[in-house]
Amino acid sequence: MRGMGNMQGMMKKMQKMQKEMMEAQENLNEQQFEGVAGxxxxxxxxxGERQIVDVALDASVVDPEDVEMLQDLIIIATNDALKKVEETTASTMGKFTQGMNLPF
Structure with missing residues (x-):
């Protein structure tokens, strides 16, 4: 019967960790991340859900003769923002899996 108490304690810890993970993920999803270029x-x-909510362009980069440069800058800024989301997600969610040997 001793093993049942340990199992119940472990289940409670897992439920608590699951709740904390869900709250952390919701918090990340509500955050906004800005990427910049040029x-x-x-x-x-x-x-945090990787949805673009704004694109801001300085008028000086809008050159009808060089649309490709503007396209490149938008791609660079978007990738910069997405990288920040990934880094923040990894550092925030990583604390829940620290020490676990989970396959990816």
Whole structure:
């Protein structure tokens, strides 16, 4: 019967950890992350759910003769924002899996 008490305690800990993980994920999803390119002349804002919510362009980068440069800057800023989401997610959610040998 001693093993049942340990099992119940472990289940409670797992439920608590699951609840904390869900709260942390919800918090991440509500955050916004800004990526920049061209010295801040292009800014892309994404949510933790990786949805683009804003693109801000400095008028000086809008050159009809060089659309490709603007496209590249938008891609760079978007990737920068997404990288910030990934890094924040890894550091926030990683504390829940620290020490566990989980396959990916």
């Amino acid at each position: 010295g801040g002349m292009v800014k892309v804002t994404v949510t």
